Amino acid sequence: MPPKPLILSAFLMNTTSHIIGGAWRRDEAQQHRFNQLPHWVSLVKTLENEGFDIAFFADVVGLYGDHEGGWASHVRKGLQIPSNDPLVLISALAAVTDRIGLALTSSVVQAHPFTFARQLSTLDHLSGGRVGWNVVTTAQENAHRNYGADELARHSERYSWAEEYLEVCYKLWEGSWSDQALRVDKTHEDERGGGLHADPAGVSKIHHDGDRYRVEGPHLSSPSPQRTPYLFQAGSSDRGRDVAAAHAEATFSMAPNREIAAAHAADVKERTKKFGRRPEDLAFIQGLSFVIGSTETEARAKAEDLDTSIDDHALIAHTAGSLGVDVGYLPIDTPLEDLEHTEGAQGHLAEIKKMAPNGKVTLRDLARFRAQSTRVVGTPEQIADELEAWQAAGIDGVNVINSTLPGSYVEFIDHVLPVLRARGLARHPQDAAPGTLRGSLTGEDRLPASHPAATHRDAFTQYSAAATETPKELLHSH
Numbered sequence: 001m002p003p004k005p006l007i008l009s010a011f012l013m014n015t016t017s018h019i020i021g022g023a024w025r026r027d028e029a030q031q032h033r034f035n036q037l038p039h040w041v042s043l044v045k046t047l048e049n050e051g052f053d054i055a056f057f058a059d060v061v062g063l064y065g066d067h068e069g070g071w072a073s074h075v076r077k078g079l080q081i082p083s084n085d086p087l088v089l090i091s092a093l094a095a096v097t098d099r100i101g102l103a104l105t106s107s108v109v110q111a112h113p114f115t116f117a118r119q120l121s122t123l124d125h126l127s128g129g130r131v132g133w134n135v136v137t138t139a140q141e142n143a144h145r146n147y148g149a150d151e152l153a154r155h156s157e158r159y160s161w162a163e164e165y166l167e168v169c170y171k172l173w174e175g176s177w178s179d180q181a182l183r184v185d186k187t188h189e190d191e192r193g194g195g196l197h198a199d200p201a202g203v204s205k206i207h208h209d210g211d212r213y214r215v216e217g218p219h220l221s222s223p224s225p226q227r228t229p230y231l232f233q234a235g236s237s238d239r240g241r242d243v244a245a246a247h248a249e250a251t252f253s254m255a256p257n258r259e260i261a262a263a264h265a266a267d268v269k270e271r272t273k274k275f276g277r278r279p280e281d282l283a284f285i286q287g288l289s290f291v292i293g294s295t296e297t298e299a300r301a302k303a304e305d306l307d308t309s310i311d312d313h314a315l316i317a318h319t320a321g322s323l324g325v326d327v328g329y330l331p332i333d334t335p336l337e338d339l340e341h342t343e344g345a346q347g348h349l350a351e352i353k354k355m356a357p358n359g360k361v362t363l364r365d366l367a368r369f370r371a372q373s374t375r376v377v378g379t380p381e382q383i384a385d386e387l388e389a390w391q392a393a394g395i396d397g398v399n400v401i402n403s404t405l406p407g408s409y410v411e412f413i414d415h416v417l418p419v420l421r422a423r424g425l426a427r428h429p430q431d432a433a434p435g436t437l438r439g440s441l442t443g444e445d446r447l448p449a450s451h452p453a454a455t456h457r458d459a460f461t462q463y464s465a466a467a468t469e470t471p472k473e474l475l476h477s478h
């Protein structure tokens with residue numbers, strides 16, 4: 001099979017220290033400038049000009065679990081604190097770009113779905129349909145406490161919340177307005193007077209009444225170019241995979257090697273059939289970082305140099321903190337065999353265990369897991385060979401992890417992209433037409449009829465504005 005262009009996503013976060021803890025301290029690193037809009041404008045315009053498909057902003061709405069008994073170390077090391085809201089940033093980036101997809105994480109615990117659905121419709125309108133949403137359930141207990149809970153909700157309960165949250169959003173995005181409802185007809189005349197802004201028969205309440213939410217509707221935004229934003233999911237537990245298979249259009253992973261990624265992709269794609277979808281309805285995007293040299297020796301030397309700026313404790317706090325365990329006091333070679341049943345991120349732990357020889361995982365493995373297991377070191381040609389192998393294993397795209405901003409992307413663009421383009425593994429920027437994110441990735445602006453969101457289309461016409469209207473001839477007879 002001839003190579004297909006890989007989906008290229010930049011894995012970003014509106015904070016200083018996202019994945020590769022400690023790298024912010026390097027001389028060339030500029031990620032601490034995340035409060036400044038020109039920093040992002042310049043980066044995201046560069047990504048767009050070079051043919052990246054997506055600028056993806058991860059987010060958390062609370063601290064990772066305690067490290068060394070508290071959260072002082074998170075503050076000291078800038079572990080995703082301070083951080084800013086990606087939704088607000090994306091709104092600014094929409095104004096200065098016109099092709100790149102703008103995706104963000106938003107958790108089902110952080111905003112009421114009515115508010116969130118309206119915010120994303122607004123962004124989808126303003127960006128010309130370029131918004132993507134990574135649906136997350138949030139494993140940080142502090143985040144749950146930030147929104148009023150006493151403790152972290154159970155893993156399965158969080159996924160049930162996510163499914164109801166999605167249902168409410170789908171009803172608002174897909175079911176509340178018909179395609180023909182918005183008229184903005186200034187000259188329309190009928191027996192009720194002049195002007196028809198929207199057709200009452202095409203705008204409906206949704207009357208959602210579920211376990212967690214009651215939402216009357218209607219959606220206050222009219223249908224945006226994509227209606228439902230392009231949907232990402234990143235859970236890799238059993239339940240997370242089902243939710244991805246049922247709902248996601250792309251799934252993010254950080255599998256530590258190709259075999260695990262391939263098995264994950266094949267499994268989630270197979271599961272789509274249970275939900276009446278096709279395996280090709282779901283793209284699989286793997287997180288990878290790159291250390292690039294003009295020779296392999298040079299690349300290895302750069303990787304070694306990078307390792308000197310990696311902060312093991314920040315990485316341990318990040319990984320263990322998302323599993324909900326404080327391992328900050330333990331010696332660095334302590335095995336972690338007793339972490340089976342955490343309510344935190346379960347898929348991740350399983351991946352770490354598979355990576356380690358004999359399934360024996362130590363704290364040090366945990367520390368280096370994020371920084372090294374997804375790292376590709378080599379010449380541009382070796383990296384292209386590696387990406388070809390990832391694609392052959394069933395990966396549709398790469399979520400490029402950075403060590404430094406903007407350096408990691410500038411180097412990838414300058415050295416790796418030309419080789420990928422020459423091999424047909426990346427698009428030429430001039431081949432990327434403006435349009436919606438879903439349109440550029442799937443050819444269709446709207447979700448297919450097989451997606452669960454589509455079941456809500458035209459499903460609420462009994463609750464339309466027109467259905468509440470008193471016939472004109474009866475109006476004055478009371």
Ligand SMILES: Cc1cc2nc3c(=O)[nH]c(=O)nc-3n(C[C@H](O)[C@H](O)[C@H](O)COP(=O)(O)O)c2cc1C
Nearest residue numbers: 058059105136234235236237240252254345346347
């Ligand atoms: C590439 C990638 C990106 C992720 N981004 C976020 C994020 O921005 N915010 C967040 O809270 N969780 C994020 N996660 C975590 C997942 O959404 C999920 O909560 C976690 O993997 C636990 O789910 P599981 O138990 O189903 O594996 C990300 C995971 C991956 C692999």
